Amino acid sequence: MATKTQIEAFIAEIAPCAQEAYRRLGKVHPSVCIAMACVESGYGTSTTMRKHNAFLGQKVGTGKTATTYWDGLSYSSRTKEEYTVGHLTTIRDNFRAYKSMQQCVLNYYELLNSSLYRKVTADVSPKIQMLQIKQAGYMTSSKEVNTVLSLIDTYNLTRHDLNIGAKKCTYHEPNAALTKGTAEEWVKWIQWMINNCGMGYNIEENGIFDDMTLGAVLDFQKKNDLVVDGIVGTNTRNKLKQLVR
Numbered sequence: 001m002a003t004k005t006q007i008e009a010f011i012a013e014i015a016p017c018a019q020e021a022y023r024r025l026g027k028v029h030p031s032v033c034i035a036m037a038c039v040e041s042g043y044g045t046s047t048t049m050r051k052h053n054a055f056l057g058q059k060v061g062t063g064k065t066a067t068t069y070w071d072g073l074s075y076s077s078r079t080k081e082e083y084t085v086g087h088l089t090t091i092r093d094n095f096r097a098y099k100s101m102q103q104c105v106l107n108y109y110e111l112l113n114s115s116l117y118r119k120v121t122a123d124v125s126p127k128i129q130m131l132q133i134k135q136a137g138y139m140t141s142s143k144e145v146n147t148v149l150s151l152i153d154t155y156n157l158t159r160h161d162l163n164i165g166a167k168k169c170t171y172h173e174p175n176a177a178l179t180k181g182t183a184e185e186w187v188k189w190i191q192w193m194i195n196n197c198g199m200g201y202n203i204e205e206n207g208i209f210d211d212m213t214l215g216a217v218l219d220f221q222k223k224n225d226l227v228v229d230g231i232v233g234t235n236t237r238n239k240l241k242q243l244v245r
Helices: 004-025 030-041 047-051 101-112 126-135 144-154 185-195 211-223 234-243
Strands: 074-084 087-096
Touching (some): 004 030, 004 101, 030 047, 030 144, 126 144, 185 211, 211 234
C-alpha cells in the first residue's frame, strides 16, 4: 500500500509528462492519464513496472498499434483480468517497456489517439472519457473507472488540466508558407507559437525568421514527424495549433 508521501511524489513526477503528452497529441485529459497511472502501477510502487517504465500497463498486443513512441521493448508478467464481473483470472502476458516515463506516457496518448480508441472523444468530462476508454477495451476491471474518478476528486487532479492553453496568441497567423529570411509580423506568430507549444523553446519574438527561429522550426518538425525543411507551411502551422490550446 502506497503512503501519502509516495502518492504525492508519484503524482508530481508523472503530471508534467501527462501535460507534455497532451500538448503534443491532445484528446485525453492529463488528470485521466495521471489517475490511470496511479491505479495501473500502484502509484509507481510496482517494482516491475518502475523497472520497465511501464506505468500505464500497455500490452504488446500485435505490436503494430501506435509505435512511434515505443521501441519494441517488452517484458512478461503475471496479471489479473476480470473477463467476468467479480471473477479474476490470473494470466501471463507481454507488456510494453520504455526507456523513460515520458516515453510511456506519450505511447499511451498515441494509443488513445489511434483508430482502436476512435470512440474516445476530446472536450468531454473525465468521467465520460473514462467510460469511453473502458468501453473501447483498455482494461477489463469493472472497478477501475470509478477508482480513477475517485482519485481525480481526492487529489484534485483536474488542476493539472487547467494550465494548458491558458495563453492566447495576439499575432496574426500567416496565410502563406514562410521560411528563413522573411521579416514581417507573421513571423511573430510562428515565434510565439513555437515558444508556447510546451516543448521548451525560447526564441526572440522579433518578427525576423533568423537562424534561431530556423533551428527551432527544424527541431519542432523533426520531433513531430513533419517534413524537416524549415518551411512553416500548412502542416507545421496545424501542428503548432494542435499543441497550443
